[in-house]
Amino acid sequence: MTHRLEVDSVHLQFGEREILTNVYLKCETGKITGLLGRNGTGKSSLMNLIFGNLVPGNKSVRFDGKSVPKAYQHHELLSYLPQYNFIPAHLSLTRVFSDFSLDFAAFEKCFPEFQQKYNSKIRQLSGGQRRLVETYVLIKSKSEFVMLDEPFSHLSPLMITAVKELIRQEQGNKGFLITDHMYHEVLDLANDLYVLAEEQVYLVNQIEDLERLGYARLSH
Template sequence: MVHQLEVDSVRLQFGEREILSDVYLKCETGKITGLLGRNGTGKSSLMNIIFGSLVPANKSVRFDGKSVPKAYQHHELLSYLPQYNFIPTHLTLNRVFSDFNLEFAPFEKYFPEFSQQHRSKMIQLSGGQRRLVETYVLIKSKSEFVMLDEPFSHLSPLMIVSVKELIKEEQPNKGFLITDHMYHDVVELSNDLYVLAEEQVYLIKEIEDLKRLGYTK
């Protein structure tokens, strides 16, 4: 069964500045949805609105047609990777994987550089390793939908390749909404692609549309 996440009628202002105006976006399980936009266009704000941690002037967020204004309370529906580190630094990898009901062994097999590090604390990892752990546990989470905000930040090229493979592996089981300044990776992954420009979201039909909207030259 295909599940849908829809957000529409979003209107967000910061002071006198309008950030989002009558935004509509749809994600489906089995698909990877990309969200592009220049810095400051409101990509992270839109994700926080969907998650329920940011309350705009107006919004409608629905899962299979049912309104869910505080999706952060429903981990079975939605998980969210913010731009900042969210896992407490004092936790060991064993504890992190246990909290997400995941086995450490498959992660260790996928990323041999973490061999025998299950007792290491998050604070002992490099910035790229912390980002990789956080991204991995959300990609592998039990949620129907996963939002990833800048998942490739601080990752090495080899890590990025592996993360993209993981997303594709999980694609049949859930829906993804991804944004990253490394837009070539987002374009490559996405089944559906949106661009935020001039306070609105545009569904991209052809790559030429990116040029028309001023996103690429």
């Protein structure tokens, strides 16, 4: 059964500045949805609205047609990787993988550099390793939908390739909404693609739309 996450009628304003106006976006299980936009267009704000961390002037967030204004209270529905580190630095990898009910051996098989780090604290990891752990546990979470904000930041090329493969493997179990400044990685993954521009979200029908919407200059 396909499940659907929809957000519409979004209006967000900071002071006198309009950030989002009448936004509509849809994400379905079995699909990877990409969200692109220039800096400051409101991509992270939109994800926080969907998650329920940010309360706008107006919005409707629905899971299978049912309104869920505080999705952060429903981990079975939605998980969210923010731009900042969210796992406390004092926790051990043992505790993190236990809390998420995940097998560390499977993670270690994907990323051999973590061999013998099972008892390490998060603070002992490099920035890239810490980001990788946070991204991995959410990709593998039990949620129907996962939002990833800049998942490829600080990752090595080999790590990025492995993370993309993990997302594709999990695609059959859940829906993904992904934004990243490394937009070629998003383009490579996305089944559906939106661009945030001029306070609104536009569904991209062809790659040339990225240039038309002022997001990227494409080589001809």
